[in-house]
Amino acid sequence: MATINGIIEEVLTNEGGYVNDSRDRGGETNFGITVATARANGYTGPMKAMTRDFARSVYMKQYVVAPGFDKIAAISMSVAAELVDTGVNMGPKVASTFLQRALNGLNNQGRDYPDLLVDGVAGQKTRDALSAYFKKRGKEGEIRLLALLNALQGERYLSLAEGRSANEAFLYGWLARIAA
Incomplete structure (x- = not known):
């Protein structure tokens, strides 16, 4: 891929x-x-x-x-793949929000790069933060960022199932997206 x-x-x-x-x-x-x-x-x-x-x-x-995920791919194809998959399943704005929240949580209280406005738009500031994160954290940082994005996705799936009992029928299948 x-x-x-x-x-x-x-x-x-x-x-x-x-x-x-x-x-x-x-x-x-x-x-x-x-x-x-x-x-x-x-x-x-x-x-x-x-x-x-x-x-x-x-x-x-x-x-x-x-949603600009093609531009994220120029920085990290793995992160772009995660965002596209999440975007297909939950909407691109949700996927972008997950990335922005994750980058904010990983920025060492703003010392590594400025906090992002969590607006669900993966624009230039989000790409700059992602690049700064990778410059600081490297390949290991990519692995951990992907784990955090998957954790956010899993939490959202569980919330959807808790909020609407009919969604429980889909929870097990949805989890396949993050288990791979």
């Missing part, structure tokens, strides 16, 4: 094909793309017939380029 295309292919594989589970508030999905997202991106056909290529284009536009 050394490329953006590799990240998207992994997401497509993880998401699988067509699903229409009545417990899922997203309704029909195909390749992890909800019917609402498909329609918002111009797809008009039946969800079962949506192609992998269409899903790939939505992922690239909405979950890689729009």
Whole structure:
């Protein structure tokens, strides 16, 4: 998974094909793309017939380029992969918020780089903080940052299951995203 295309292919594989589970508030999905997202991106056909290529284009536009995760990939492909996967499952703003919170917690009380405004936008200041973090912490820092991002993701999954009993049906499967 050394490329953006590799990240998207992994997401497509993880998401699988067509699903229409009545417990899922997203309704029909195909390749992890909800019917609402498909329609918002111009797809008009039946969800079962949506192609992998269409899903790939939505992922690239909405979950890689729009939130700036392609620019994060230039700093760390592993962090970008985590953000794309989390963004697909929880929304890019949530994924960006996790990164900003994690970087704030790891900045040595602002001595290593300034605190970030936690606004869910992975812009230049977030990228600068990420670069400063890696300059200070190196490869071991990347491993620990990824662990923290996964911890935040896991906590969110548990909160979703606690807040809506129907989501308990999905918790075990959601955890596969962070167990790998």
